[in-house]
Every structure is written in structure tokens, then in C-alpha cells.
Amino acid sequence: MRFKKIIIALIALVTLGSCNANPKTLKEAYKNYFPIGLTLNKNNYTNYEDILDNFNSMTCENEMKWSSVHPSDDIYIYDEADKMISYAKEHHLNVRGHALVWHEAIPAGVFLDKNQETISKEDLLKKMKNHIFNVVKHFKDDVYVWDVVNEVIDENEDPLNEDKTNVYRQSSWYNICGRDYILYAFQYAKEALNELEEELGRKMNVKLYYNDYSLANPTKREKLVEMIKYLQENNAPIDGIGMQSHYHINSFSQVEFENSINTYSSMGLEVQITEFDVSVYEPESKENYEMGLPEDIELIQASIFSRAFKILRKHKDVITGATFWGAADDSTYLDDLNPNRKDYPYMFNEYHEGKSSYYMVKNFLYGGKD
Ligand code: GLA
Numbered sequence: 368m369r370f371k372k373i374i375i376a377l378i379a380l381v382t383l384g385s386c387n388a389n390p391k392t393l394k395e396a397y398k399n400y401f402p403i404g405l406t407l408n409k410n411n412y413t414n415y416e417d418i419l420d421n422f423n424s425m426t427c428e429n430e431m432k433w434s435s436v437h438p439s440d441d442i443y444i445y446d447e448a449d450k451m452i453s454y455a456k457e458h459h460l461n462v463r464g465h466a467l468v469w470h471e472a473i474p475a476g477v478f479l480d481k482n483q484e485t486i487s488k489e490d491l492l493k494k495m496k497n498h499i500f501n502v503v504k505h506f507k508d509d510v511y512v513w514d515v516v517n518e519v520i521d522e523n524e525d526p527l528n529e530d531k532t533n534v535y536r537q538s539s540w541y542n543i544c545g546r547d548y549i550l551y552a553f554q555y556a557k558e559a560l561n562e563l564e565e566e567l568g569r570k571m572n573v574k575l576y577y578n579d580y581s582l583a584n585p586t587k588r589e590k591l592v593e594m595i596k597y598l599q600e601n602n603a604p605i606d607g608i609g610m611q612s613h614y615h616i617n618s619f620s621q622v623e624f625e626n627s628i629n630t631y632s633s634m635g636l637e638v639q640i641t642e643f644d645v646s647v648y649e650p651e652s653k654e655n656y657e658m659g660l661p662e663d664i665e666l667i668q669a670s671i672f673s674r675a676f677k678i679l680r681k682h683k684d685v686i687t688g689a690t691f692w693g694a695a696d697d698s699t700y701l702d703d704l705n706p707n708r709k710d711y712p713y714m715f716n717e718y719h720e721g722k723s724s725y726y727m728v729k730n731f732l733y734g735g736k737d
Contacts, residue, residue, distance in 0.1 A: 426690055465517075520534065599634070696710075696717045
């Protein structure tokens, strides 16, 4: 009997001892949850080898956008994106495709005909089909998910009006085609994938997503629900919603974040966080932490990342990825947008060391302690 007790105590000790080791990387911590992604660009993509082990997904910041791969009507250039894909493969990163149809990063000429007049709907849809087919067929299943359409929901804070005429952004796409082009974009992407499967003689598993910012905002959510209904009523091949999730230090609502995940998944869709970052400044703030990020602000930021990831873990059955819009604080688009101040929006600092948020998100089993 005593011998049995000693054995049980020994087993307990060994088990506890081995459990106590925190995972070494984010990727390992989340292996039973969802992939963890970072975003790189052509200028910085080789700079993060010291932290790459944390990730298993990569998004190209700009290199797959229309103006990068398709700068004028008959010219397609894939060199930069291809180099980044090879690099990603070497480093065991799967690639998110971003983005096929967007009102930005697109040559103005796309919306003009040969006489430099506004193009007809029919001809614009032809151009869009050509673009989607060319790009999707080039990358094949080197990308595992496409942001097929990016940012078409009206960003105005006005609530959805009764006749539902303020759902969509008044972009050139919308002004020429109405909402139809969104449906066509998903259909063309699916057709291109089907053709590819036939040509290659094998099944592929490439998902098709709608991607946008502020999707935890109740007004925008209500408008997006209208669009999803329209797409689903017309059998659009849409698999999921990409919630970009660009936050600042005072903008995260845990309740609305979770409400949105629940709303989109209740419509049969997967959800990914696609562009997560937390600026340490409110938009209008005159603050500039050029000497370094104050500890109290770092902790507020950590609490946002940590609360968000707690919700993502809770919903792991519908969450299929969480990607940061960058990698570490030494390189961020936020510093380009606002050159007068230094921002620190990620979980790694300028020297690629994990910040408080990193330890809280990675070591969630042991209360965030290292
Ligand atoms: C949007 C786009 C991204 C990137 C960011 C930068 O979120 O989807 O591709 O350009 O804006 O602000």
C-alpha cells in the first residue's frame, strides 16, 4: 500500500514538473487552437529569423495587392511575392493571400476605358475576372486563404437606415457596379480554384474570406450582416470573415469583440483575426514615447492582447487564425502613417524581445508568468 502511494506521488511529481514548462513559442502554445501569423514586406522579410519560430502563417503586407502584381492592364509581376513565398516555405510558414479586390492599391486606370472615360460595368467585371483568375491561378495552393474582397462596408458611423441603402462604401467599384461585384468576386475566385483543381488533377483546400476593419463595431457589424445575407442568398462561396482588428490603447471592447465572433460564426462562417495590432496612442493624442514605451502603457496593451486571445481560445472551434499586422516594434506601417511619433503596436519590442503581452498570451496556462 505504502509502495503504491510512493509510486502515485512520483508520477504526480513527474507530470507536474513536465507540465510546468511554459511553451517556448506562440506557435507551440496555440498548436491545439489556431495558426499564429505575422505580416512581412519586401523590405523587411528576412529581418525576423530570431522570432519566426513563433509563427506558422505569413501575410505579404503589399506584395500581392493589385497594384503590385498587376500594375497595368496586361502586365502581371509576381517576382516579389514569389520570393516571399519561397522564404515562407523554407521557414514553415503558410501564406495568407491578401487581397484580390480592394478600392486602394489599385491603378486608377482600372476604372477607365480606352477613351479615358469611366468604364462600363460589364468591362470592369471582365477586368476583375481576368485579375482574379490570373492571381489565384498563379499562387495555386501556395496560399491557404484569400481575402477575396477587402473593406467594402460603409465606414460612416450612421446606423443602418431603414431602406438599407447605406451598407456599402461609395468606391469606384460600387459606383460602377453596385454591390454585384462583391458576389462576382467570390464566384470568380471559386471558378478559378475549380479550374486549377481540374488542371492539376488534385483537390485543394483554399478558403475564401471577406476582410475588413472595425468589425467589432456594432454599427459596422449590422451592415456586414446585411452583406453576408445578400451573399449567402445568392450562394456566394464565402468561407469566412477576416476581422482586421487594428486597435489603439483605448479602443478594445471585449464584449463587442466576442459579439462579433458569435454573430459571424452563427451565420455559418469561420473567423480569422487578420491584421491585429494595438497602437499605444489614441488617434488624436499629442503624446510621443520616443524614449521608449512606458511600463504602464505596455501593461495596458498587454491586457488588450491577453483578453482578446482569451476570447479567441474560447472560440477555437470557429477561429482559424490570428495574424499580426507586422512582427516587431522596429518596423511598423503606423510609423509611416504618423512619422512624428514612434509607435509600438506588437508583442515583440524593437530588439525582438517578447513584451509583457507576449508572455501573457503565450503562457496563458500559468497566468502569463515566464
Ligand atoms: C488595411 C489593409 C492592409 C493595410 C492596412 C494599413 O487594413 O487591409 O492591407 O494596407 O490597411 O493601414
